[in-house]
Amino acid sequence: MNLLEERIQRDGVVKEGGVLKVDSFLNHQMDIALFRWMAEEWKRRFAGVPVSKILTIEASGIGIAAIAGECFSVPVVFAKKAKSINLDGGMYTAEVESFTHKNKNQILVSKKFLAPEDQVLILDDFLANGCALQGLISVVTAAGATVAGIGIAIEKGFQPGGQVIRSLGYRLESLAIVEEMDPARGSIRFRPQPQG
Amino acid sequence: MNLLEERIQRDGVVKEGGVLKVDSFLNHQMDIALFRWMAEEWKRRFAGVPVSKILTIEASGIGIAAIAGECFSVPVVFAKKAKSINLDGGMYTAEVESFTHKNKNQILVSKKFLAPEDQVLILDDFLANGCALQGLISVVTAAGATVAGIGIAIEKGFQPGGQVIRSLGYRLESLAIVEEMDPARGSIRFRPQPQG
Numbered sequence: 001m002n003l004l005e006e007r008i009q010r011d012g013v014v015k016e017g018g019v020l021k022v023d024s025f026l027n028h029q030m031d032i033a034l035f036r037w038m039a040e041e042w043k044r045r046f047a048g049v050p051v052s053k054i055l056t057i058e059a060s061g062i063g064i065a066a067i068a069g070e071c072f073s074v075p076v077v078f079a080k081k082a083k084s085i086n087l088d089g090g091m092y093t094a095e096v097e098s099f100t101h102k103n104k105n106q107i108l109v110s111k112k113f114l115a116p117e118d119q120v121l122i123l124d125d126f127l128a129n130g131c132a133l134q135g136l137i138s139v140v141t142a143a144g145a146t147v148a149g150i151g152i153a154i155e156k157g158f159q160p161g162g163q164v165i166r167s168l169g170y171r172l173e174s175l176a177i178v179e180e181m182d183p184a185r186g187s188i189r190f191r192p193q194p195q196g
Numbered sequence: 197m198n199l200l201e202e203r204i205q206r207d208g209v210v211k212e213g214g215v216l217k218v219d220s221f222l223n224h225q226m227d228i229a230l231f232r233w234m235a236e237e238w239k240r241r242f243a244g245v246p247v248s249k250i251l252t253i254e255a256s257g258i259g260i261a262a263i264a265g266e267c268f269s270v271p272v273v274f275a276k277k278a279k280s281i282n283l284d285g286g287m288y289t290a291e292v293e294s295f296t297h298k299n300k301n302q303i304l305v306s307k308k309f310l311a312p313e314d315q316v317l318i319l320d321d322f323l324a325n326g327c328a329l330q331g332l333i334s335v336v337t338a339a340g341a342t343v344a345g346i347g348i349a350i351e352k353g354f355q356p357g358g359q360v361i362r363s364l365g366y367r368l369e370s371l372a373i374v375e376e377m378d379p380a381r382g383s384i385r386f387r388p389q390p391q392g
């Protein structure tokens with residue numbers, strides 16, 4: 001097991017309905033040393049892939065993407081989820097449905113921050129049904145930019161998002177892929193990963 | 197001028213109604229090298245102050261706080277703005293009004309992540325009327341923890357938040373304090389800062 005898988009095994013809490021709580025280290029309290037490991041692991045996996053910008057989505061992607069931005073030495077853009085009075089002018093938009101919150105959001109990225117020449121690494125904390133990710137991909141595509149790759153912290157392998165994204169031909173690097181979870185026993189089984 | 201002030205002067209856009217757009221480097225696209233400078237500047241200003249945890253609020257505080265978390269080697273907690281099905285159990289809550297979005301939000305921090313022995317450094321990108329900050333302070337106080345200090349990227353010196361917070365006796369370190377902005381001329385005047 002890698003560092004993230006070990007941490008999920010130790011501190012993740014399996015709930016009914018396919019919910020995995022990792023709020024003690026990933027998406028409410030953030031273990032920045034773990035984020036640094038994740039960023040370096042993506043850097044290793046995407047070695048040789050040109051990346052000019054990182055794109056993520058608020059809120060829980062931001063911390064991970066910020067640390068990765070330092071590691072890749074590129075600017076980080078986070079897509080916003082609601083219309084803001086501070087966001088005027090041209091925006092790329094997409095509609096996404098949240099698995100966690102059971103609601104629909106418009107995601108917004110200012111046209112100023114994605115250019116056709118950009119090689120965009122998309123990062124996020126979770127991949128479940130893949131809606132947020134498809135929204136981010138459509139924003140990159142709308143800008144005429146290239147999706148250099150996609151990095152996910154935790155993929156729920158028992159939900160369709162990962163397969164959909166890989167079928168579309170994108171290079172998707174999930175650092176932990178949960179194959180199966182049992183809320184009764186609190187057990188988590190991971191898909192085997194390539195060793196670094 | 198320090199690095200942040202220079203950047204605001206160069207890339208900030210002054211709008212009507214006391215709005216300062218800094219979305220090209222602070223709260224939509226993020227310049228992580230600048231965030232690193234900010235984190236190290238807070239580290240310098242709070243030298244000798246014990247800090248066990250950093251607390252911020254989603255969304256635009258998260259990137260800054262993540263980099264600062266690495267600099268201070270402490271975990272980072274971000275307060276959430278809406279009730280989530282993944283946040284069960286005991287929560288500290290406070291009601292805050294957003295200057296930017298003109299709406300009220302409940303902010304939530306899980307009781308698991310703030311303990312009475314915590315020395316909390318509160319960080320955020322903006323300080324205007326101080327409502328978000330007062331919410332974060334009340335959460336720390338409710339936990340019986342100590343506010344070790346408060347670090348702000350951009351304080352709007354022409355709004356009352358900074359004075360209120362300083363009057364309450366908190367040590368507030370704002371890296372750029374905007375004293376005056378003129379949307380017609382696009383000019384920005386900063387309050388003089390102690391030199392490092």
